[in-house]
Amino acid sequence: MVNQQKALTANSTVGDWLAHEKGGPALRGLLGQGDFDESALAPVRTLPLAKLVELSQGRIPPAVVEGLVAAVNDGQIPEDDGSTWTERIVPGRFDGKxxxxxxxxxxxxxxxxxxxxxxxxxxxxxxxxxxxxxxxxxxxxxxxxxxxxxxxxxxxxxxxxxxxxxxxxxxxxxxxxxxxxxxxxxxxxxxxxxxxxxxxxxxxxxxxxxxxxxxxxxxxxxxxxxxxxxxxxxxxxxxxxxxxxxxxxxxxxxxxxxxxxxxxxxxxxxxxxxxxxxxxxxxxxxxxxxxxxxxxxxxxxxxxxxxxxxxxxxxxxxxxxxxxxxxxxx
Structure with missing residues (x-):
């Protein structure tokens, strides 16, 4: 089960948001305002919440995601804890190629x-x-x-x-x-x-x-x-x-x-x-x-x-x- 006390960020996955005691209702509330159905999120449940900005084709602007993060963290924007996958660039791997x-x-x-x-x-x-x-x-x-x-x-x-x-x-x-x-x-x-x-x-x-x-x-x-x-x-x-x-x-x-x-x-x-x-x-x-x-x-x-x-x-x-x-x- 997801740790309910873990701070949510824009890089937390959609699945983590939906399972969170505060994040779940907040995200469902956002989706309920538009032409979204929670079942449509099944394929993107492992993606960072911020990715919805791009996938929504403008229906979810960046400011909305930022506001959602602040709303579930008492007005604060917490730092990422590093648990989300990020690219590990290998300097020089393609030098001269x-x-x-x-x-x-x-x-x-x-x-x-x-x-x-x-x-x-x-x-x-x-x-x-x-x-x-x-x-x-x-x-x-x-x-x-x-x-x-x-x-x-x-x-x-x-x-x-x-x-x-x-x-x-x-x-x-x-x-x-x-x-x-x-x-x-x-x-x-x-x-x-x-x-x-x-x-x-x-x-x-x-x-x-x-x-x-x-x-x-x-x-x-x-x-x-x-x-x-x-x-x-x-x-x-x-x-x-x-x-x-x-x-x-x-x-x-x-x-x-x-x-x-x-x-x-x-x-x-x-x-x-x-x-x-x-x-x-x-x-x-x-x-x-x-x-x-x-x-x-x-x-x-x-x-x-x-x-x-x-x-x-x-x-x-x-x-x-x-x-x-x-x-x-x-």
Whole structure:
């Protein structure tokens, strides 16, 4: 049971708030003022309360969270006790290295690019939304590009230059959770173009530089949906299974050349990636969401991705790492 006397902060988890003798009623009171249902918090129960500011898309401003913290602490804002997970930056881990990161404008991609930069690396930060690539500190080279276009692939590799130490294939899109008989050609083609064709084209493009150097690390973002068949719609599930096949085959073929190729398989992640869900998908998702572990932060996935990209992952090749809070063991 949660210690009822423990001071709550903005970094205390949603679950801790709901279980707290003062925090629970205060948070429920806040949710009761808007279009929120407490059951909708189940997937984010392990996230810091402050994360609701971003996830609410403006409906919960920062001042409201600060006021809530003060209200349950007799008007005071207590210091964090350090029990909440925080990034542990490893200075110099990527010194002298150039890493291409796709999907770098938001979510997992931005968290990954940011961490590599803060650990000394040079990042070719790629995203379709070039205007959202600003604000990355360090040696970042922003590239607005569509990874489904070969011209864009050529520009990305040219920007990286002759040395390419790493590639993080993060960019991806979801489907609408439709089963096979409802999947449209347009949905299928778009999901495969972004989630499979783009990563393949980038892998193909960076391998010559890595082979010449006798070293390199590639990390693909698969999904929990790549480990089973019931977590998403058909198009996304099939595409992420393809990512696993690409990862394992490439690891086998290029391991002798000093190139390591691995993948992470996230579960739910608090990112901006979203799509409309079909009626069939909504009917299936309701009960399912109540069973899965809480969603992760993008920074949690960035920790896994940068580990595999770095020299710390020296003995890992062809690994599909579930970074899903235990979702895949259920």
């Amino acid at each position: 150039t890493v291409i990161v796709t999907g770098a404008a938001s979510g997992i991609g931005r968290a990954t690019a940011s961490r590599i930069l803060r650990e000394g690396g040079r990042v070719i930060a790629v995203d379709l939304a070039e205007d959202r690539l600003s604000g990355l500190d360090g040696d970042a080279v922003p590239i607005g590009a569509d990874i489904t276009s070969q011209d864009s692939i050529d520009r990305i590799v040219a920007a990286a230059g002759p040395r390419i130490d790493g590639l993080a294939n993060v960019a991806g899109i979801p489907d609408d959770f439709s089963p096979a008989h409802l999947v449209t050609d347009a949905m299928w083609d778009r999901v495969f173009a972004v989630n499979v064709d783009g990563p393949f084209k980038l892998i193909r493009a960076v391998l010559p530089a890595m082979i010449d150097a006798g070293r390199g690390a590639i990390v693909n973002v698969a999904s929990e949906a790549a480990l089973r068949g019931n977590s998403a719609g058909l198009a996304y599930t099939a595409a992420k299974h393809a990512v696993v096949g690409i990862t394992k085959n490439t690891a086998f073929m290029y391991g002798p050349h000093g190139v390591r190729v691995n993948a992470v398989a996230p579960g739910g992640v608090a990112t901006g990636m979203a799509a409309g869900t079909s009626e069939e998908g909504r009917a299936r998702l309701g009960p399912f969401l109540a069973l899965i572990p809480g969603v992760a932060l993008p920074e949690h996935l960035a920790a896994s991705i940068t580990f595999l990209l770095s020299d710390d992952g020296v003995n890992l090749n062809g690994v599909i790492l579930p970074s899903d809070g235990g979702w895949s063991v259920q």
